[in-house]
Amino acid sequence: MKTISLQINGKKHQVEVEPEEPLLYILREEFQLSGAKFGCGLQQCAACLVLVDNSAQYTCVSPCENFEGKTIETIEGLRKGDKLHPIQKAFIEVQAAQCGYCLNGMIISAVALLRENPNPTEEEIKASLHKVICRCGTHSRFVKAVKNVSGYR
Amino acid sequence: MKNFKLPLTNRRSFLKTSGHLLIGFNLFPLSFCSTKETEELKNLYHGIPERPHKGREIIDSWIRLDAEGYVTILTGKQELGQGIRTALMQIAAEELDVPFEKCRIINGDTGQTANEGYTAGSNSVEGSGSAIRQAAAEARLFLLKEVGKEWNISIENLKVKDGIILGPEGKKKTFWEILNGKYLEENITGEAEFKSPDRHQIIGKPYQRAEILDMVQGKPHFVHDLRFPDMLHARVVHPPSYGSKLKSLDTSSIMEISGVEHVIVDGSFVAVVAKREYQAIKAWEKIRAISEWEKSLIKISPKVLFEDMKRNSAAPQQVEKHLDINSAIDKSAKTLKSTYTKPYHMHGSTGPGCSISLWKDDQLTVWSPTQGVYPLQNTLSDLFGLKKEQIRCIGMPGSGCYGHNSADDVSAESALIAKQVPGKHIRLQWMRDSEHQWEPYGSAMQIALEAGIDQEGKITAWKTQIWSDTHSTRPNGKAGHYISARHLENAFEFQKGGFSGGSYRNAAPLYTIPDRELLLHNYEGPLRTSALRGLGAYGNIFALESFMDELAKAAEIDPFEFRIKNLNNPRAIEVIQSLKLKSNWENRDQSRDVGYGLAFAQYKNSASYYAVLAEIHKSEQEGKFRLHKLTGVIDSGQCINPDGLKNQTEGGMIQSASWTILEAVQYDENGITSKDWSSYPILRTNNVPEVEVHIINRPEEKPLGAGEAAQGPVAAAIVNALSSILGRRIYDLPLREYFS
Numbered sequence: 001m002k003t004i005s006l007q008i009n010g011k012k013h014q015v016e017v018e019p020e021e022p023l024l025y026i027l028r029e030e031f032q033l034s035g036a037k038f039g040c041g042l043q044q045c046a047a048c049l050v051l052v053d054n055s056a057q058y059t060c061v062s063p064c065e066n067f068e069g070k071t072i073e074t075i076e077g078l079r080k081g082d083k084l085h086p087i088q089k090a091f092i093e094v095q096a097a098q099c100g101y102c103l104n105g106m107i108i109s110a111v112a113l114l115r116e117n118p119n120p121t122e123e124e125i126k127a128s129l130h131k132v133i134c135r136c137g138t139h140s141r142f143v144k145a146v147k148n149v150s151g152y153r
Numbered sequence: 154m155k156n157f158k159l160p161l162t163n164r165r166s167f168l169k170t171s172g173h174l175l176i177g178f179n180l181f182p183l184s185f186c187s188t189k190e191t192e193e194l195k196n197l198y199h200g201i202p203e204r205p206h207k208g209r210e211i212i213d214s215w216i217r218l219d220a221e222g223y224v225t226i227l228t229g230k231q232e233l234g235q236g237i238r239t240a241l242m243q244i245a246a247e248e249l250d251v252p253f254e255k256c257r258i259i260n261g262d263t264g265q266t267a268n269e270g271y272t273a274g275s276n277s278v279e280g281s282g283s284a285i286r287q288a289a290a291e292a293r294l295f296l297l298k299e300v301g302k303e304w305n306i307s308i309e310n311l312k313v314k315d316g317i318i319l320g321p322e323g324k325k326k327t328f329w330e331i332l333n334g335k336y337l338e339e340n341i342t343g344e345a346e347f348k349s350p351d352r353h354q355i356i357g358k359p360y361q362r363a364e365i366l367d368m369v370q371g372k373p374h375f376v377h378d379l380r381f382p383d384m385l386h387a388r389v390v391h392p393p394s395y396g397s398k399l400k401s402l403d404t405s406s407i408m409e410i411s412g413v414e415h416v417i418v419d420g421s422f423v424a425v426v427a428k429r430e431y432q433a434i435k436a437w438e439k440i441r442a443i444s445e446w447e448k449s450l451i452k453i454s455p456k457v458l459f460e461d462m463k464r465n466s467a468a469p470q471q472v473e474k475h476l477d478i479n480s481a482i483d484k485s486a487k488t489l490k491s492t493y494t495k496p497y498h499m500h501g502s503t504g505p506g507c508s509i510s511l512w513k514d515d516q517l518t519v520w521s522p523t524q525g526v527y528p529l530q531n532t533l534s535d536l537f538g539l540k541k542e543q544i545r546c547i548g549m550p551g552s553g554c555y556g557h558n559s560a561d562d563v564s565a566e567s568a569l570i571a572k573q574v575p576g577k578h579i580r581l582q583w584m585r586d587s588e589h590q591w592e593p594y595g596s597a598m599q600i601a602l603e604a605g606i607d608q609e610g611k612i613t614a615w616k617t618q619i620w621s622d623t624h625s626t627r628p629n630g631k632a633g634h635y636i637s638a639r640h641l642e643n644a645f646e647f648q649k650g651g652f653s654g655g656s657y658r659n660a661a662p663l664y665t666i667p668d669r670e671l672l673l674h675n676y677e678g679p680l681r682t683s684a685l686r687g688l689g690a691y692g693n694i695f696a697l698e699s700f701m702d703e704l705a706k707a708a709e710i711d712p713f714e715f716r717i718k719n720l721n722n723p724r725a726i727e728v729i730q731s732l733k734l735k736s737n738w739e740n741r742d743q744s745r746d747v748g749y750g751l752a753f754a755q756y757k758n759s760a761s762y763y764a765v766l767a768e769i770h771k772s773e774q775e776g777k778f779r780l781h782k783l784t785g786v787i788d789s790g791q792c793i794n795p796d797g798l799k800n801q802t803e804g805g806m807i808q809s810a811s812w813t814i815l816e817a818v819q820y821d822e823n824g825i826t827s828k829d830w831s832s833y834p835i836l837r838t839n840n841v842p843e844v845e846v847h848i849i850n851r852p853e854e855k856p857l858g859a860g861e862a863a864q865g866p867v868a869a870a871i872v873n874a875l876s877s878i879l880g881r882r883i884y885d886l887p888l889r890e891y892f893s
């Protein structure tokens with residue numbers, strides 16, 4: 001066991017954990033942040049994405065200690081006060097979900113993309129969502145939702 | 154989390170409001186809520202008190218109005234991402250004349266809701282929807298009569314708006330005031346009339362799904378997100394292949410792993426329970442590394458599968474009989490004969506199966522993503538020899554399942570483990586390879602078609618032969634249908650059954666053909682199979698509508714015209730004609746770089762009508778193609794929520810495109826080799842086609858199931874488009890080699 005410090009959604013936390021435990025389980029169990037999901041545990045489906053220093057990263061394999069000193073943002077942290085993030089609004093507007101299991105991966109990928117590139121082309125949007133598995137086939141709505149917020153930083 | 158409440162047995166908060174004892178159902182922890190949210194949550198509606206289901210014939214079993222001014226709808230159906238919650242609330246709000254926003258809904262829970270079997274076969278709106286509609290209309294009538302008596306007015310002189318009954322001279326009374334906390338225990342008599350569709354204000358309008366607001370914020374929603382204070386995490390180590398038996402496992406070395414509390418070995422059923430989820434996973438990995446198994450081999454290799462089907466199937470079942478179909482075909486002006494195959498397909502849910510069980514004082518409670526809480530209760534009763542009253546199954550949203558996936562197996566397994574660890578909530582989640590390797594697949598199929606046409610292009614005779622394994626092994630009361638029940642020391646036997654129905658779904662052409670025969674050869678194949686979205690309809694329609702294209706070509710008739718010519722069902726014809734217009738067929742790109750393919754079916758020959766045009770382009774990669782666009786038209790009768798219908802249909806189209814282009818379960822003699830997303834790739838965003846869906850709404854008709862309507866036609870449309878651009882017919886799925 002080791003004490004590690006993690007900065008999550010703007011707050012610093014100290015947790016006593018096995019340093020090799022992947023971040024996903026720490027988020028879900030220690031912090032009750034269950035937005036990031038287990039899909040494969042193999043870095044193949046992107047259900048487990050969070051923002052790490054603004055880029056979308058898998059959390060299902062990488063040990064939690066690798067995230068020390070970095071800024072972690074989860075889907076729960078996107079809403080500021082009672083203001084939803086524009087991507088969240090767009091997903092609601094477009095009703096971009098069926099079962100919704102993939103939504104975390106889709107939303108985190110989209111936010112990471114728009115932070116880096118506020119005006120992505122359709123190809124760039126598709127490419128950024130490509131890593132996320134969606135078995136329900138909601139892809140066209142996800143692309144549409146992201147298109148609707150393009151231009152937003 | 155406005156309408157997300159869970160019945161909870163160990164953390165109830167009781168509230169007294171106007172004579173009503175209410176139970177707070179909020180299960181999910183508040184620790185990460187902002188102050189504002191916590192405030193909101195405090196002011197939240199707390200839900201209705203739990204009350205056992207009292208029989209389908211009373212209003213209270215479907216509709217409950219509480220003292221807080223809400224309406225709660227109870228359905229035995231599950232939300233699977235198909236938007237059934239919203240559609241059922243729309244139906245209730247419409248017939249009751251209450252605002253949609255006042256409605257809440259409780260899904261399948263053996264402690265509270267009616268037994269509505271499985272949420273399957275696209276029949277939730279037809280089934281549960283009509284029961285709820287009836288109950289709502291009866292509730293409204295009852296309330297009107299109550300007020301009529303009180304005011305001494307005939308109910309013809311009363312109006313209802315937003316749950317308020319309006320009488321002469323400004324008299325008013327709300328539904329909730331009338332009931333004053335009483336239950337609506339009146340019988341559903343059938344006396345109440347439904348609103349006529351031209352007065353509908355909620356049905357037929359697009360309503361947003363309330364749960365999407367929660368999901369975009371990552372709020373707890375799925376069974377995977379449930380947490381209980383004393384909860385332990387479990388993992389099951391499934392055998393390396395079907396029928397393999399555990400030879401040895403040194404459990405003491407597993408118990409040494411930190412956090413591990415129990416290792417359970419019962420025959421070849423192996424599970425581990427630990428404090429933290431990751432500790433359970435580490436133990437699971439170690440068990441896999443050190444356990445020894447007596448391996449059982451798969452004898453029918455993929456290479457010989459279709460030959461074996463023909464050789465080793467049962468004598469054919471005559472679904473449609475004909476005295477001499479062969480001569481009827483031979484008499485025709487032109488005849489044609491083709492054989493098509495489809496491989497095993499996977500449900501491949503994005504999230505693996507998960508469930509939580511608690512075994513306490515001889516009572517078992519299971520939180521499950523099952524499609525049917527009552528069938529689950531039945532089967533668990535068989536598994537444990539418990540009375541049904543001792544088992545409560547509470548349906549929870551899971552990752553989309555599309556049929557019989559791991560949901561029931563994982564529920565039974567968490568219960569098996571909970572029995573060994575009484576008094577604790579046991580959370581079991583499958584690992585990705587278990588999900589890929591152990592879920593029951595959609596059966597491989599082989600379909601041979603023969604037909605004749607006359608000079609005018611009318612089909613005169615048609616013969617269908619199907620070879621298929623069963624499309625339903627749902628564990629409806631029989632524990633042997635759970636894989637792990639078969640692995641126990643005192644193993645339950647698996648009796649397959651469930652052949653037929655699903656296998657020939659949609660095999661009988663809807664076309665007007667005077668002479669026809671339909672033969673089904675039931676086959677016991679090498680892999681575990683069960684219901685996958687559409688069952689046999691996917692394979693049958695793929696074959697039938699591919700063959701229709703071949704026949705149209707032989708008759709030298711436009712594919713739209715050829716189908717219309719051979720139909721006399723006006724709604725079927727209209728769907729096809731409408732697609733022709735919407736897709737701008739007359740002005741299509743006739744260059745050699747684009748291929749089009751049409752297909753049509755009425756799902757189950759009794760549910761939604763659906764026609765689709767696939768458009769395939771040559772890709773930059775030499776000799777390869779891209780699926781550019783799918784345009785569909787659907788007639789589901791009365792449309793409850795047009796956006797919901799579109800969403801579900803688009804999803805079906807993309808999923809079917811994925812099955813058709815990419816998917817086939819891989820295996821060899823040592824077992825299933827499709828064990829993750831790289832060994833079983835599915836369509837991802839870059840390759841997803843543009844999808845367009847048009848709805849023909851028929852408010853005057855009854856609503857028809859739509860969830861599976863697209864699966865078969867999309868396959869045939871893609872194959873027809875590909876065959877047209879290639880200039881030769883493709884008979885076997887998947888089409889991977891042709892796509893870039």
Ligand code: FES
Binds near residue numbers: 039043046061
């Ligand atoms: S769970 Fe991390 S990529 Fe699938």
Ligand code: FES
Binds near residue numbers: 102
């Ligand atoms: S909406 Fe179900 S997996 Fe994407």
